[in-house]
Amino acid sequence: MSIATPPPQPSSAGIDLPRPFLDWFASKGWQPRVHQLELLARAEAGQSTLLIAPTGAGKTLAGFLPTLVDLTRRGRPKPGLRKPGVHTLYISPLKALAVDIHRNLSTPVEEMGLPVEIETRTGDTPQSRRQRQKLNPPDILLTTPEQLALLLSHKDAERFFSDLRHIVLDELHSLVTSKRGHLLALALARLHRLCPHLKATGLSATVSEPDLLRQWLVPQRTGGEMAGIVTVAGGAKPDITILKSKERVPWSGHSARYAMPEVYEAIRQHQTTLLFVNTRSQAELLFQELWKINDDNLPIALHHGSLDVSQRRRVEHAMQANSLRAIVATSTLDLGIDWGDVDLVVHVGSPKGASRLAQRIGRANHRMDEASKAILVPANRFEVMECQAALDANYLGAQDTPPLADGALDVLCQHILGSACAEPFRADDLYAEITTSAPYAHLPRETFDRAIQFVAHGGYALQSYERYARIKLTKDGTWRVAHPSVAQQYRLNCGTIIEAPMLNIRLTRQRKGGPLRGGPVLGKIEEGFIESLVQGDTFLFAGKVLQFEGIHENDCIVSKASDLNAKVPAYAGGKFPTTTYLSEQVRKMLADPSGWDRLPKQVSDWLAIQKAKSIVPGPRDLLVETFPRGNRYYMVAYPFEGRLAHQTLCMLLTRRLERAKARPLGFVASDYAVAIWGLRDMGQMLRRGDLSLSGLFDEDMLGDDLEAWLDESYLLKRTFRACATIAGLIEKRHPGKEKSGRQMTVSADLIYDVLRSHEPDHILLQATRNDARTGLLDIGRLGDMLSRIEGRIVHKDLEMISPLAVPVMLEIGKETVHGDDVSDALMAEAAEDLIRDAIGADI
Amino acid sequence: MRAALKTVEQVTAGEALAIDYAGSEVLLDPAGAAWFAAERLLVVSDMHLEKGSSFARRRVFLPPYDTAATLARLAAMAAKYDPATIVSLGDAFHDDEASERLGDDALRAIGAIARGRDMVWVTGNHDPSPPEGVPGIPVDMLALGGIVFRHIAEAQETGHEVSGHWHPCARLVRHGKAVRRACFASDGVRLVMPSFGVFTGGLNVRDEAYAGLFHAATFRAYMLGSDRVHAVGPRDLYGD
Incomplete structure (x- = not known):
C-alpha cells in the first residue's frame, strides 16, 4: 500500500x-x-x-x-x-x-x-x-x-x-x-x-x-x-474481459489447461502480470503449465502461503524491483501490499465472488485514475457464466462481501481468561464491556455466564473439577486467576488461527539406502495430505515434482522426481464456494435465453441443447433430473449454492434415499449441482409415487437427519477441534513437542465423542454448531435454499444424461468424501487381500 | 483413533474375530477386549480411568465422563461374554492416585462388573501400587493356561505373552486414502492389546518401540473397525 x-x-x-x-x-x-x-x-x-x-x-x-x-x-x-x-x-x-x-x-x-x-x-x-x-x-x-x-x-x-x-x-x-x-x-x-x-x-x-x-x-x-x-469514489472503471478462447472450454475441472497458450501470450504482451488462482494446488499446476511453454524464458515466479518464508521474500523483492514478468499467486497477495508496476491481472478460474474480483483487480495499477486491466479465464463452462456474472457485478459495483457472524463463543472464552490474567473482574462489568462490541452486542447473559463457568472449570454439568479451577470467584465478588501458571497457559494458547498440523518439506540429496534427513526446507505441507502418501508417490510443490520418501520427526523428506506426472497437493484450505450473490446471478443468466448470446458460442449452444433435451430451470426453481447410465440410476439436482452446502445436502439426501429403499451408492457435489446414484430407478420411483421430491427436499431434513449425521461427521469433528483449541480446552500443538509420547495425547475426536454423548448442550458444542452453520457444512445456506425451492421443484425424467448434467457427472471418481464407511471398506479390502494371498499360497 | 464412540448396544453388537492363539481360540472384539473362551477369561488393557481428572489437576478440563464411559463399555463386554475372570492388564488408572478420585458411581459400576467374578488388576507403569477401595486382586503378572499376562511385553519372553502398555494402532494406506485405527498386534506368539480407555491415543505398530517384539513374517495388525475386526498384514501398514 x-x-x-x-x-x-x-x-x-x-x-x-x-x-x-x-x-x-x-x-x-x-x-x-x-x-x-x-x-x-x-x-x-x-x-x-x-x-x-x-x-x-x-x-x-x-x-x-x-x-x-x-x-x-x-x-x-x-x-x-x-x-x-x-x-x-x-x-x-x-x-x-x-x-x-x-x-x-x-x-x-x-x-x-x-x-x-x-x-x-x-x-x-x-x-x-x-x-x-x-x-x-x-x-x-x-x-x-x-x-x-x-x-x-x-x-x-x-x-x-x-x-x-x-x-x-x-x-x-x-x-x-x-x-x-x-x-x-x-x-x-x-x-x-x-x-x-x-x-x-x-x-x-x-x-x-x-x-x-x-x-x-x-x-x-x-x-x-x-x-x-x-x-472515496472508485477511480476509472476497470477494463475486464473474459478470455474468448479459440480452444474448447472443458466441461469440468479447475485447471484451465486449455487456455495456457493464450495466457502465456497475454503475459508476453504486458510488462508485469499478476496471475490469481483460488487454491495453492491450482497455483502449483498453473506455474508448472506456464513453464512447460515458456520458450522465451520469461521470469515467472510462484507465491503461496505454504512456501518457505525466504523463498516468498525473494519473490516479493523481485516483484518490487520489477524484475519479474509474471507471478502466480493465491490469496496471500489479496491484501494491500505494494507489488510494483502490475499492468495486468489474470484470474484463472472463477473468482467465486464479485467483491473478491474487485479486490484482486485492485492489485493492478496503483494509480486509481487509470483503468486497471484484467482477464478472467474460466476453467469450465459453468465458470464462464460465473465469470460473466462477476464481470457484470463489477460493472454495476455490486458487492457480496460475506455477512458478519455473531461473535464466536470459543473466542469469548479465550478473552475471558485473558481478562482475568490482566486484572480481577466482576462478571457484571465484563459483561457490560463485552456487549459494547458489535459482534457480541446481543450476547445473552446466560451464555456469558456459561462461558465463565467453562473458563473456571470446564463448565460441565458434573462439577467435579471445581477444586482445580483456573479462575475463582472471591469473596469481594471478583473473579481472579487461581494460579500464576494460568497466565502462562493463556499466553501459549492465545490467538484464533488454528492451522492444520504442518510438516516441513525437506529435499534430501541422499538417494536410496542412506538415512532420510538433511537438505533444504522448501516449505510446509499439511500433515493430513502427507498421511495419504506412501513412499514413492509424487506430488507438485514449490514448482517441482517431488517424490515422497518418508517422515523423520517433523520433516517430510522428499527427493526430486523424474516423473513429470505428479499427484497435485490436495490442500485443505482455499477452496471457497461461490457466493450467494454470484450463484443467484448465474441462475438468472441460465433462466434467460435472451441473454445467452453474450456468452461464448460453445456455451450458449450447450444451454440451447439443454433446453431442447431437458429443461432450463427458472431463477428460483430447482431442477431435478433422473436418468439411467451404465447399470446405475442417477439423480442430478442443480441448486447452485456452492460446494459446501451441496456436500451437506448430499449427505442428508443419501440418508433419506436409503430409507426410501432407493439403495443409493454414492454422490458427488460441485459448486453448481449434486449427483446421487444408486441401484434402483429413482425416476420410476417418482413416477409411481414411491418417492416424492417435495418430501425428499423438505426443510425438515435439517432436523433429525442432520443431528443424526452430525453424530458421525468428520467435518464437525474438525470444527470442534478448532473451537476446543481456541477456547483453551485442549492445548495448541507446539512444533517439536507433539511427537513425544503420541499414545499419551488425547485426541479432540475422542473428547468430542464423549461430550456429545454425555453433555450435548455444552458451550463448546454450541460453538461448534454455530461455526458449522457458516463453515464447512454451510447449513445456513442450505436452509435458505430449501425454503426457496419449496413448491418449486421441477422434475425431468430422462432416458439419458442431459447436457447440463455432464460437468457434475465428470466429477464422479475425482473426489470422494471420507468417513467411517470408507475407512471400514478399506480395512475390509486389505483383510480380504490378505486372506486371498494366504489361500493362494496354500494352493 | 477408534471409530466413533459407540452406544452400549453397538459395543455389544460388534462382531469379534476368532484367531488361533496358544492352541485355543481367542476372540478379538472390536471394542478392544480379548475373550479366552477356554478359560472364560476377558482381558482388557490400559483403561486409564480418571484420565480426565488427572488432566484437570494441570487445569486442562477434559469432559469428566471418561471413567463412566469406559466402565460402561467394560460392563457391556462383561454382559456379552459373561466371564469368570476379568483381567485388567495394567494402567487401569491414569495415575497412582486416580483410584482415590473415583466417584461413588464409578465404584458402584466396578462393583457391579466384578460381582460373581474374579477381578484381577495387573499393575502398570501408570498405577504401580494396587488400587485402593476397589474389589479384586492386584498382581504384577499372571500365568494362565500356558500364557503369561503382564503389562509391558518383555523382549526375552519366548512363550505366549499377552500385554498392553503401547496402545498399538496401525495405519493402512490404499487408493490414496489413509485409515489409522487402534489394533491388536500379534505374530501368533506375542499379543499386544489395544487400549480400552475412551481418552487414549495410540502408538503406530511401525514405531521403533516395538522393535524385536514380533516376527515380521507372521505379524498381523487386527484393526478395530466400527463393528468388526480386520486382520491386516505388514504389506499394507505404514508408519505415521
Missing part, C-alpha cells in the same frame, strides 16, 4: 496543517487529498471514522495523518519529564503488511523530520525488543490482533495504554469476517473502556453493508451507534 499521493487535487480549505507537512507536500508537488483532510478534521473533532477507498487512494496516509499532526504539535517530550506511552496503535491482519506500512510510513516521517517513533510488534519480534517496548514504548505501534490481545492480558495493560489516543484498523473488511476479527472486537471494547477518548479509524475496501463496519468501530451502548464514514 503506497502512501504516495499523485496528481494534485483541489485542496480542502480551512484545514490547518503544520508547517513541515505543507512544505513536504509542496516539495513533492502534491497536495493533500480531500478525504485525507476530511479524516484529519473529524479526528480533531474527536470522531471515529470508517474510510472506504479503493487501492491507490492514499488510504494509509489518510489513516495516519491525524496521528502525525497531533504528535508534531505535541513535540518531543521535555527532558526530565515522563515520556508518554503509545499514542497510536495500528492493527493489520498480516505481519508482512505491518512491516510494509512501517517502511512506507517511515519515509515521509524522516523526510519531514517529525518527532515520531514507529515500531512493529509481531510474533517475529525478539523477546528483548518486546521487553524494551513495554518500558519505552514507541509513539506508533504497528501490530496484529493476537499481539494486542497479549498486551491487554498483562497486568500493567491499563498503564501501558493510558496515553492511547488513536487506533487504525487496516483491511477492516477482511478482519471482521473471521474469529480474529472477534478477538480484535473484544480488544477494541477493552481499549474503549480504558481510554474513553479513543478514536478508531477503519480502513476498508468497498463492502456490501458499510453500516455494520461503522458500528464495529464504536462502543454499542444503546445499540446502533455508528462511526462517521468517508467514501
Whole structure:
C-alpha cells in the first residue's frame, strides 16, 4: 500500500496543517487529498471514522495523518519529564503488511523530520525488543490482533495504554469476517473502556453493508451507534474481459489447461502480470503449465502461503524491483501490499465472488485514475457464466462481501481468561464491556455466564473439577486467576488461527539406502495430505515434482522426481464456494435465453441443447433430473449454492434415499449441482409415487437427519477441534513437542465423542454448531435454499444424461468424501487381500 | 483413533474375530477386549480411568465422563461374554492416585462388573501400587493356561505373552486414502492389546518401540473397525 499521493487535487480549505507537512507536500508537488483532510478534521473533532477507498487512494496516509499532526504539535517530550506511552496503535491482519506500512510510513516521517517513533510488534519480534517496548514504548505501534490481545492480558495493560489516543484498523473488511476479527472486537471494547477518548479509524475496501463496519468501530451502548464514514469514489472503471478462447472450454475441472497458450501470450504482451488462482494446488499446476511453454524464458515466479518464508521474500523483492514478468499467486497477495508496476491481472478460474474480483483487480495499477486491466479465464463452462456474472457485478459495483457472524463463543472464552490474567473482574462489568462490541452486542447473559463457568472449570454439568479451577470467584465478588501458571497457559494458547498440523518439506540429496534427513526446507505441507502418501508417490510443490520418501520427526523428506506426472497437493484450505450473490446471478443468466448470446458460442449452444433435451430451470426453481447410465440410476439436482452446502445436502439426501429403499451408492457435489446414484430407478420411483421430491427436499431434513449425521461427521469433528483449541480446552500443538509420547495425547475426536454423548448442550458444542452453520457444512445456506425451492421443484425424467448434467457427472471418481464407511471398506479390502494371498499360497 | 464412540448396544453388537492363539481360540472384539473362551477369561488393557481428572489437576478440563464411559463399555463386554475372570492388564488408572478420585458411581459400576467374578488388576507403569477401595486382586503378572499376562511385553519372553502398555494402532494406506485405527498386534506368539480407555491415543505398530517384539513374517495388525475386526498384514501398514 503506497502512501504516495499523485496528481494534485483541489485542496480542502480551512484545514490547518503544520508547517513541515505543507512544505513536504509542496516539495513533492502534491497536495493533500480531500478525504485525507476530511479524516484529519473529524479526528480533531474527536470522531471515529470508517474510510472506504479503493487501492491507490492514499488510504494509509489518510489513516495516519491525524496521528502525525497531533504528535508534531505535541513535540518531543521535555527532558526530565515522563515520556508518554503509545499514542497510536495500528492493527493489520498480516505481519508482512505491518512491516510494509512501517517502511512506507517511515519515509515521509524522516523526510519531514517529525518527532515520531514507529515500531512493529509481531510474533517475529525478539523477546528483548518486546521487553524494551513495554518500558519505552514507541509513539506508533504497528501490530496484529493476537499481539494486542497479549498486551491487554498483562497486568500493567491499563498503564501501558493510558496515553492511547488513536487506533487504525487496516483491511477492516477482511478482519471482521473471521474469529480474529472477534478477538480484535473484544480488544477494541477493552481499549474503549480504558481510554474513553479513543478514536478508531477503519480502513476498508468497498463492502456490501458499510453500516455494520461503522458500528464495529464504536462502543454499542444503546445499540446502533455508528462511526462517521468517508467514501472515496472508485477511480476509472476497470477494463475486464473474459478470455474468448479459440480452444474448447472443458466441461469440468479447475485447471484451465486449455487456455495456457493464450495466457502465456497475454503475459508476453504486458510488462508485469499478476496471475490469481483460488487454491495453492491450482497455483502449483498453473506455474508448472506456464513453464512447460515458456520458450522465451520469461521470469515467472510462484507465491503461496505454504512456501518457505525466504523463498516468498525473494519473490516479493523481485516483484518490487520489477524484475519479474509474471507471478502466480493465491490469496496471500489479496491484501494491500505494494507489488510494483502490475499492468495486468489474470484470474484463472472463477473468482467465486464479485467483491473478491474487485479486490484482486485492485492489485493492478496503483494509480486509481487509470483503468486497471484484467482477464478472467474460466476453467469450465459453468465458470464462464460465473465469470460473466462477476464481470457484470463489477460493472454495476455490486458487492457480496460475506455477512458478519455473531461473535464466536470459543473466542469469548479465550478473552475471558485473558481478562482475568490482566486484572480481577466482576462478571457484571465484563459483561457490560463485552456487549459494547458489535459482534457480541446481543450476547445473552446466560451464555456469558456459561462461558465463565467453562473458563473456571470446564463448565460441565458434573462439577467435579471445581477444586482445580483456573479462575475463582472471591469473596469481594471478583473473579481472579487461581494460579500464576494460568497466565502462562493463556499466553501459549492465545490467538484464533488454528492451522492444520504442518510438516516441513525437506529435499534430501541422499538417494536410496542412506538415512532420510538433511537438505533444504522448501516449505510446509499439511500433515493430513502427507498421511495419504506412501513412499514413492509424487506430488507438485514449490514448482517441482517431488517424490515422497518418508517422515523423520517433523520433516517430510522428499527427493526430486523424474516423473513429470505428479499427484497435485490436495490442500485443505482455499477452496471457497461461490457466493450467494454470484450463484443467484448465474441462475438468472441460465433462466434467460435472451441473454445467452453474450456468452461464448460453445456455451450458449450447450444451454440451447439443454433446453431442447431437458429443461432450463427458472431463477428460483430447482431442477431435478433422473436418468439411467451404465447399470446405475442417477439423480442430478442443480441448486447452485456452492460446494459446501451441496456436500451437506448430499449427505442428508443419501440418508433419506436409503430409507426410501432407493439403495443409493454414492454422490458427488460441485459448486453448481449434486449427483446421487444408486441401484434402483429413482425416476420410476417418482413416477409411481414411491418417492416424492417435495418430501425428499423438505426443510425438515435439517432436523433429525442432520443431528443424526452430525453424530458421525468428520467435518464437525474438525470444527470442534478448532473451537476446543481456541477456547483453551485442549492445548495448541507446539512444533517439536507433539511427537513425544503420541499414545499419551488425547485426541479432540475422542473428547468430542464423549461430550456429545454425555453433555450435548455444552458451550463448546454450541460453538461448534454455530461455526458449522457458516463453515464447512454451510447449513445456513442450505436452509435458505430449501425454503426457496419449496413448491418449486421441477422434475425431468430422462432416458439419458442431459447436457447440463455432464460437468457434475465428470466429477464422479475425482473426489470422494471420507468417513467411517470408507475407512471400514478399506480395512475390509486389505483383510480380504490378505486372506486371498494366504489361500493362494496354500494352493 | 477408534471409530466413533459407540452406544452400549453397538459395543455389544460388534462382531469379534476368532484367531488361533496358544492352541485355543481367542476372540478379538472390536471394542478392544480379548475373550479366552477356554478359560472364560476377558482381558482388557490400559483403561486409564480418571484420565480426565488427572488432566484437570494441570487445569486442562477434559469432559469428566471418561471413567463412566469406559466402565460402561467394560460392563457391556462383561454382559456379552459373561466371564469368570476379568483381567485388567495394567494402567487401569491414569495415575497412582486416580483410584482415590473415583466417584461413588464409578465404584458402584466396578462393583457391579466384578460381582460373581474374579477381578484381577495387573499393575502398570501408570498405577504401580494396587488400587485402593476397589474389589479384586492386584498382581504384577499372571500365568494362565500356558500364557503369561503382564503389562509391558518383555523382549526375552519366548512363550505366549499377552500385554498392553503401547496402545498399538496401525495405519493402512490404499487408493490414496489413509485409515489409522487402534489394533491388536500379534505374530501368533506375542499379543499386544489395544487400549480400552475412551481418552487414549495410540502408538503406530511401525514405531521403533516395538522393535524385536514380533516376527515380521507372521505379524498381523487386527484393526478395530466400527463393528468388526480386520486382520491386516505388514504389506499394507505404514508408519505415521
